[in-house]
Amino acid sequence: GEDVEQSLFLSVREGDSSVINCTYTDSSSTYLYWYKQEPGAGLQLLTYIFSNMDMKQDQRLTVLLNKKDKHLSLRIADTQTGDSAIYFCAEKDQAGTALIFGKGTTLSVSS
Amino acid sequence: GAVVSQHPSRVICKSGTSVKIECRSLDFQATTMFWYRQFPKQSLMLMATSNEGSKATYEQGVEKDKFLINHASLTLSTLTVTSAHPEDSSFYICSARIRQGALGQYFGPGTRLLVL
Numbered sequence A: 001g002e003d004v005e006q007s008l009f010l011s012v013r014e015g016d017s018s019v020i021n022c023t024y025t026d027s028s029s030t031y032l033y034w035y036k037q038e039p040g041a042g043l044q045l046l047t048y049i050f051s052n053m054d055m056k057q058d059q060r061l062t063v064l065l066n067k068k069d070k071h072l073s074l075r076i077a078d079t080q081t082g083d084s085a086i087y088f089c090a091e092k093d094q095a096g097t098a099l100i101f102g103k104g105t106t107l108s109v110s111s
Numbered sequence B: 001g002a003v004v005s006q007h008p009s010r011v012i013c014k015s016g017t018s019v020k021i022e023c024r025s026l027d028f029q030a031t032t033m034f035w036y037r038q039f040p041k042q043s044l045m046l047m048a049t050s051n052e053g054s055k056a057t058y059e060q061g062v063e064k065d066k067f068l069i070n071h072a073s074l075t076l077s078t079l080t081v082t083s084a085h086p087e088d089s090s091f092y093i094c095s096a097r098i099r100q101g102a103l104g105q106y107f108g109p110g111t112r113l114l115v116l
Helices: none
Strands: A004-006 A009-013 A018-024 A031-037 A043-050 A055-058 A061-066 A071-076 A085-092 A099-101 A105-110 B004-007 B010-013 B019-025 B032-038 B044-051 B067-073 B076-081 B090-097 B105-107 B111-115
Touching: A004 A085, A009 A018, A018 A031, A018 A085, A018 A105, A031 A061, A031 A071, A043 A055, A043 A061, A043 A071, A043 B105, A071 A085, A099 B044, B004 B090, B010 B019, B019 B032, B019 B090, B019 B111, B032 B067, B032 B076, B044 B067, B076 B090
Parallel strands: A009 A105, B010 B111
Antiparallel strands: A004 A018, A018 A071, A031 A043, A031 A085, A055 A061, A061 A071, A085 A099, A085 A105, B004 B019, B019 B076, B032 B044, B032 B090, B067 B076, B090 B105, B090 B111
């Protein structure tokens, strides 16, 4: 079945760049997503990338997709303390309906 | 953007009671709603897919008699945890889909359930 893997923790200093990595198994995924979850809150869609793209940039966020290796990354430039949260990588399931999530990467930003 | 609300945001109940959680799409009609469950420091696990006017489709391992889902209108889906037990304590999150495509799914803020 589909599976999404992420590293669990990342700690950076304020102002540095953060890179969160994700691998997925379903090569037929058309869209891949990054969600942010702040403590006790629901999920906020940060960005997404279509599978025929290699890169997408949106202000401080850069998504890189290596479809051959099924590897997705999220780079946050100039990381701020407000970026501290759990970041989930997700792909659509084979039916193309629901989302399959990774376990989430906890990003801790220290000042 | 599209807004999805959940009510209540937190609930504490005694073991053996039933709890109903509502998921509403506030400014759009959602033909499909999804219910997820999240354990502490874990990912979101899809429990069921709910289509308006029809029976929900449950994921493997989710007891449909325990987690009753009703999607009676295009803006409301409810999840009822029947005869709740402490192991049902979790964070329940719903999402609603506007349409097929990239941005079609929006998440509610979640409901924290604690069963004593």
